[in-house]
Amino acid sequence: MNSALEKAGILVEALPYIKKFAGKTVVIKYGGAAMLNDDLKEAVIQDIVLMKYVGINPVIVHGGGPEINSLLKRVGLESTFIQGLRVTDEATMELVEMVLAGKVNKEIVARLQRQGGKAVGISGKDGGLIKAKKRFELVKNEAGDRIPTDIGYVGDVVKIQPDLLFGLIDQGYIPVIAPIGAGETGEAYNINADTAAGEIAQALEADKLVLLTDVEGILRDRNNPDSLISSLQINQVEPLMEEGILSGGMIPKVRCCVEALQGGVGTTHIIDGRLPHSLLLEVFTDQGIGTMVVK
């Protein structure tokens, strides 16, 4: 086929998806792993701006784990992770907030603006968006019992107050949210960005939640990209966790998809943020990519 026709074919293929999602909300979790280099960052930003221009309402919740790690290293601190969550003492919390609500948030906003999007960067502490409380992670001991374990200033979401987001969306802005929650007395909590994205997707009654990461999707064998599970049902999640197939950072991701689906979000996807324009491929093409977690 001649290449002009091929290009036209690709554009036409997007039409049903543009119609389907016009006016709908898509929450995108943009993680540290998909922020590896400038070209990739620009590709993600272009996809989001394009979505906005065709009438979709993208909402970005971002992570920044690698950036936090590098600042901690520079100041001589190190983190440990329990089930994918950073153990966050007071000094670490201060730096987490600086990196997420400061550097990373403002960089994403600047990139969106540069590509012609209207963006506003906020933290979950702004406008009472994310109310949080201290999380005790359930960790299995040798006897196999799950024991609540103190992991510092890591937060559970108590409530999302989405009014501010609705206001921004109504005014044509793309909200860019750092996953920091505020406790009862205004203290900051570090919330896993996947978890925050899932909760925000529920509060907005989003049609789609897309988690960008640094693998093809959920793999049955982590060393084999061909073992991608392209569709996963909620009831298959626990067995995969028991078998140890899901581990580390993938656990909060999958949990967040399950909760989002149970909370009314239309579809949830874990896709490869290393693949340029993976977001466009997921939203606007017939085949989709990555792993779709469904009810």
Ligand SMILES: Nc1ncnc2c1ncn2[C@@H]1O[C@H](COP(=O)(O)OP(=O)(O)O)[C@@H](O)[C@H]1O
């Ligand atoms: N079954 C699995 N399939 C794919 N990746 C998995 C699986 N289990 C654990 N992982 C790990 O989860 C990681 C993604 O989580 P994380 O590092 O938190 O990503 P991000 O920074 O994008 O949020 C992968 O890089 C991989 O190491």
Ligand SMILES: CC(=O)N[C@@H](CCC(=O)OP(=O)(O)O)C(=O)O
């Ligand atoms: C509690 C917890 O682990 N919070 C995360 C928040 C950032 C995040 O989730 O970033 P990625 O999506 O890039 O991994 C952290 O401190 O790394």
